[in-house]
Amino acid sequence: MRGFYIVGGYPDREQFKKCLNAVAAAGFEFIEVGIPFSEPVADGPVIASAIHEAVMNGVDIEAIMSDVREMKQKSPSIKATVMTYANIIHGYGEKKFSDDFGDILSGVIIPDLPTRMHSWMTDKGLSIPIIPFVTPVSRDEDIEAVKDTKAPFVYYISIMGVTGSDKKGAVNNKADIAKKLTSKPVVTGFGIRTKEDAERALNATGGFVIGTEVVKRQKDFSEFCKYIEQFR
Template sequence: MKGVYVVLNYPDKDTFYEVIKFLLDYDGIDFIEIGYPFNDPVADGAVIMDAVNKVYDKVTYNDLISILKLINKSKKTYVMTYANIVFSYGISTFSKEFNSLIDGLIIADLPNRLHDFFYRNGLEIDIIPFLTPTSRVNDISYINELKGDFVYYVGTKGTTGVMGDLDFNKGKVKEIKKIINKKLIYGFGIKTKEDIKNVMSFADGVVVGTEIVKRQGDIEKLKDFIKNTF
């Protein structure tokens, strides 16, 4: 599986619609991760943080609903956001509004062991769990008790856009895959076609974020990058 991360409505609503339409038509992209901007992000590198800062006070939930209806689950679609966004909206209300529109929810600042709090309070959307290069065996095993159709492996201890030690991560991912019962999607630091090829040799998929967001403001540059990379 190959996916991309995009920031909702960056650089503006019209351009973002064009980005989404292109992604929907492009066969080399299997899933779309839409980031709902938040003013206190976790692990975002400079490129994504800059994009978020430019639009976070301009986007609305209705903007997100409109774009999800445009996608209409024609490709797997995940929303990446933060616990406070879902909580302040109303967990049960958020679930009712978005359950039929997305395949999963990525909550960047929510530890795996707190997923149950959201489920107990009315969330019926699967939350995607995270693992990292420093995850312990107990943390890895716990993944099998969680929902979500894949595990998001954060391939660096740093921020988005930075590639971690690929040799170390290859060994770590092989260790993880012996334990978990889900697909493993590798994220953070994927920049080139060669990066994708290398990661796909040991993971079940990749997601490219920074290099996509970097080009969201110029649809032609984005198209060229995707055609030459995916």
């Protein structure tokens, strides 16, 4: 599986929509949309800056998801996921979020919600599958906890740190264990910048998602398209 992360509503709504539809039209399997949050703890400086700019511009969930819905109507085969923080969904209402957007979202990524705490939201009515994380240092019991996931894939975080790190990702048997337990694709994220990085991720786990390098180009549509094209 191949996908890209872009920041919702950044740098403005029209540019976001163009980038969103460009990924879908290019034939990639999924897109990850960041719903901006004022305290993005998992994100490095590039994405954090874009998120803060979007927040200052008054971006809201309804506008972002309306644009995602429009994109899905044009490209129904692409899986749409969102990455945001627990307080955003909790503030909106777990059941309301599911009722409003469950028909267009294949999964939600919540980096500040450990797998063992997913029930904290599902018990409140979140029915959209929460995409679980696995890392090179995940404990066996944490990996075991993902085996019944209904998410479209497992997210493998290949580095210790935030998005956009210069560190090279590490892949070990944790990703293989997760794949065997769940029979779901494993997508490698964090630290992927080049075509060579993406090829290594595809060979190691079968999937990749790129964020920082894409968001860097989100203000320049021509450069954005040129960048994603090399990963087709």
